[in-house]
Amino acid sequence: MYVLMYVNQDKQPCFIQGNMAEINERLRTLWLNDEIDQEDWEYYSNYNLLSIEDGQLTNVENWNQKILPHIEVA
Numbered sequence: 001m002y003v004l005m006y007v008n009q010d011k012q013p014c015f016i017q018g019n020m021a022e023i024n025e026r027l028r029t030l031w032l033n034d035e036i037d038q039e040d041w042e043y044y045s046n047y048n049l050l051s052i053e054d055g056q057l058t059n060v061e062n063w064n065q066k067i068l069p070h071i072e073v074a
Contacts, residue, residue, distance in 0.1 A: 027069035
């Protein structure tokens, strides 16, 4: 289970929780609805991926953002 924290178009902090397929599906919807800044997508500073392990949030160190909103964990 993962949590993706991000900043939306209104500069408000938001999050998506789920497995990678669920997060990527929600990202595509946000992208298509212009709810996330498409120009900022390539900058990691607006996105932080966390994993949930034993009830604790842990930073995921090895992850990649792809063209069009898609995340992969390395």
